[in-house]
Each structure stands twice: as C-alpha cells, then as structure tokens.
Amino acid sequence: MTRTAVIGRGLFGAAAARHLARAGVDVTLIGPSEPADTASHRGVFGSHYDEGRITRKNAAHPFWVEASMASIARYAEIEAESGIRFYTETGAMIAGSAAFMARVDVGRRRFDVPCDRLDDAALASRFPFFRFPEHFSGFHERTRAGHISPRRLVAAQTKAAQGHGARIIDATVQGLDESGTAATVTTDSAVQSFDRVLVAAGGWSDSVLARAPRLEVYARTVALFEISDGEAARLATMPSLVYEAPEDPYLLPPVRYPDGRICVKLGGDPEDVKLDGPGAVGDWFRSGGNAQVRDRLHEMVRDLMPDLVIESVSMAACVTSWTHDRLPEIANLSDRIAVCTGGNGSGAKCSDELGRRGAALILEKTGELT
Numbered sequence: 001m002t003r004t005a006v007i008g009r010g011l012f013g014a015a016a017a018r019h020l021a022r023a024g025v026d027v028t029l030i031g032p033s034e035p036a037d038t039a040s041h042r043g044v045f046g047s048h049y050d051e052g053r054i055t056r057k058n059a060a061h062p063f064w065v066e067a068s069m070a071s072i073a074r075y076a077e078i079e080a081e082s083g084i085r086f087y088t089e090t091g092a093m094i095a096g097s098a099a100f101m102a103r104v105d106v107g108r109r110r111f112d113v114p115c116d117r118l119d120d121a122a123l124a125s126r127f128p129f130f131r132f133p134e135h136f137s138g139f140h141e142r143t144r145a146g147h148i149s150p151r152r153l154v155a156a157q158t159k160a161a162q163g164h165g166a167r168i169i170d171a172t173v174q175g176l177d178e179s180g181t182a183a184t185v186t187t188d189s190a191v192q193s194f195d196r197v198l199v200a201a202g203g204w205s206d207s208v209l210a211r212a213p214r215l216e217v218y219a220r221t222v223a224l225f226e227i228s229d230g231e232a233a234r235l236a237t238m239p240s241l242v243y244e245a246p247e248d249p250y251l252l253p254p255v256r257y258p259d260g261r262i263c264v265k266l267g268g269d270p271e272d273v274k275l276d277g278p279g280a281v282g283d284w285f286r287s288g289g290n291a292q293v294r295d296r297l298h299e300m301v302r303d304l305m306p307d308l309v310i311e312s313v314s315m316a317a318c319v320t321s322w323t324h325d326r327l328p329e330i331a332n333l334s335d336r337i338a339v340c341t342g343g344n345g346s347g348a349k350c351s352d353e354l355g356r357r358g359a360a361l362i363l364e365k366t367g368e369l370t
C-alpha cells in the first residue's frame with residue numbers, strides 16, 4: 001500500500017489526513033502541537049490557535065461558496081466521528097453598500113445560498129446592537145453558518161483520522177527530499193521514507209518545500225473584547241459578521257476562551273504588513289500583535305456596537321497566507337510531492353473540503369481513489 005505523509009497538523013493537513021485515512025490509505029500526519037508559550041517558542045506556528053473563525057457560505061468568489069458549502073455539510077460527520085464539537089450555529093451576516101452587496105451576490109447567486117436580504121430598517125430591527133451606516137443592507141444566513149473553533153476542528157479531524165488508522169507524529173519537519181524511489185522526510189527525531197507527501201504547512205509551506213517564495217504571508221492582529229455573562233446573554237442572537245470598511249473587518253459573537261473569559265473578537269488590518277521569510281513570521285507571532293491596530297479595532301467596535309460593555313481588551317497575532325490568484329494552491333508539484341495551502345484569509349470554514357481536494361491529488365496518483 002502507498003505510504004503517504006501529510007506535513008502540517010493544521011486545518012488543511014488534519015482534514016487531508018482524515019480523508020486519506022477514510023479512503024484506506026496508509027497515512028502519517030506530521031506536525032507539532034500548539035506551543036505552550038507563544039512568546040518564548042522558537043519553532044513554527046499555526047494560524048488556528050484560536051477559538052473563533054467565522055463560518056458562512058456567502059462570498060464574492062464562487063470558489064469559496066462551493067468549498068464552504070461542501071465543508072459545512074460535513075461538520076456533523078466530523079463531530080460524530082471524533083466526538084469533539086467545534087461548530088456553533090449563530091448565523092452569519094455580510095453587510096455593506098449596494099455596490100459591496102452586488103459583489104457578494106455574484107457568488108451567492110451561483111449556488112442560490114439561502115439567506116434573508118435585509119434593508120437598513122430590517123437590519124436595525126433584527127440587530128439593534130449594531131449601528132450600521134444608513135445606506136447599508138445585508139445578507140443574513142440564519143442556518144449552516146456561525147462560527148467554529150479552529151483549535152477544536154484540528155483536534156476533531158486529527159482524532160477522526162486516527163480512528164480511521166492514521167498515525168500522528170508530533171514533530172517539526174526539517175527537510176523534505178525527493179529521489180527516484182521515495183520522498184524522504186527528516187524531522188527533529190527521525191528520517192522516514194514515503195511514496196507520496198502532501199505539504200500543508202500554512203505560512204511555512206514555502207520553507208518546507210525549500211522553494212522560492214510563492215505565498216505572501218501577512219501579519220494580522222485581532223482584538224479581543226472581554227464581556228460579562230450578562231452581556232453575552234444580551235447578545236444571544238448576534239451573528240458572525242463581515243462588513244464593508246477599509247480594514248476588511250470581521251466580528252465574532254461572544255465565544256468562551258479556555259481561560260474562562262467570554263470575548264467578542266474583531267479583526268481587520270488598516271494596512272497590510274508583509275512578512276518575508278520564516279524568521280519574520282516567527283518574530284511576528286512572538287510579538288503578540290500590533291497595539292496600534294488593536295486600538296483602531298477598539299475604536300471600530302465602539303462605532304459599530306456603542307452599547308457594548310467591555311471589561312478588558314487584549315490582542316493576539318496571527319498570519320494569513322495569500323496566493324497570486326487569491327485561491328488556494330492545491331496541486332501536484334512532482335510525482336511524489338503535492339501541496340495544499342493558501343487559505344487567503346478564508347480557509348478555516350472550508351478547510352475540510354480543501355483538505356479533501358489535497359487528499360484527492362494523492363488518491364488520483366496512487367490509484368486508490370474510490
């Protein structure tokens with residue numbers, strides 16, 4: 001049987017491993033666990049060390065609509081296979097000017113995504129806690145939308161993959177070499193040979209492949225606004241939200257964090273800061289984020305939700321990896337090596353489908369596609 005490795009135990013890699021293992025492939029998923037202390041960690045990082053990612057079907061580009069619909073349809077299967085819950089159905093909304101909504105409607109119409117169209121009056125009456133500009137309207141997806149815990153989704157995919165027979169190696173890959181007969185993967189603790197390797201190492205994919213930079217990796221800061229249990233109850237009907245503004249903001253409804261805090265999270269960067277090379281990416285994660293961006297996000301949440309009672313404000317650093325065409329790179333690079341990367345800031349919700357497509361490349365090559 002074909003010996004396969006997936007490098008990167010993040011959202012795409014763990015999904016790919018589950019699909020490969022389900023198909024009966026001999027698969028080893030290799031990647032390190034989340035570091036215990038971000039500030040002192042010297043190794044690689046992932047973009048899923050968080051509790052909230054927006055999940056929605058609507059998007060301007062039909063690719064994302066299709067991939068999200070396919071993934072969301074399998075959330076229940078992943079939860080059942082793993083026994084780990086990661087999805088909360090709060091609904092999701094996109095709001096903006098007529099021109100902005102017309103762009104979103106291109107993707108929406110292609111797949112006839114079910115949602116309520118709300119004009120400015122309907123927006124105000126359904127969501128009294130938001131203050132949108134008067135010319136805004138919105139698409140509100142009430143079902144099969146909301147948010148996921150990316151941390152728990154990785155845990156669920158990994159556990160389900162193990163249940164189907166995948167092996168997990170908690171290690172960082174230091175080298176990937178290809179010869180005529182095998183692909184050799186060197187980790188900090190071992191050297192192993194595989195017939196096929198899928199690289200799904202997020203912002204580190206270029207360095208794992210030892211290729212000239214193809215991905216653009218950008219620094220991202222998120223602001224977390226801690227609120228009380230009572231405030232969270234007042235916001236019980238709050239959906240996940242993407243709205244039109246120069247910062248491309250996205251807002252998560254109240255989510256409980258592992259330390260017990262309940263936070264509303266706002267992300268969106270006033271300017272794009274590109275990180276050149278793994279050293280710069282590591283330094284950025286260790287920095288914990290940009291305080292000026294955090295303060296700007298604080299102003300923005302006050303404008304959008306003036307009644308929000310905030311107990312404390314904190315921030316976190318993350319990165320997004322972008323491709324030239326703004327669509328994921330899921331491709332065979334050689335007879336033995338394939339890649340599945342490039343979330344373009346949108347890859348969490350649809351990671352199961354992107355991982356499945358990465359797995360399909362391996363299955364096509366090995367003839368084990370069922």
Ligand SMILES: Cc1cc2nc3c(=O)[nH]c(=O)nc-3n(C[C@H](O)[C@H](O)[C@H](O)COP(=O)(O)OP(=O)(O)OC[C@H]3O[C@@H](n4cnc5c(N)ncnc54)[C@H](O)[C@@H]3O)c2cc1C
Pocket residue numbers: 007008009010011012013030031032044045046047048052053054055150171172173174200201202203204205208220221222250267318319320340341342343344345346347348349350351
């Ligand atoms: C702040 C922020 C907010 C976001 N919000 C949303 C959202 O609301 N909705 C949405 O759909 N998407 C969102 N995204 C995007 C989404 O999180 C990413 O698209 C997704 O995490 C990409 O998954 P991935 O598997 O490619 O990368 P990752 O999840 O980063 O996984 C890559 C893995 O590779 C591992 N790795 C790296 N180097 C090596 C190595 N040498 N050896 C072994 N393993 C290695 C890492 O440890 C990591 O576990 C957001 C991203 C950010 C940063």
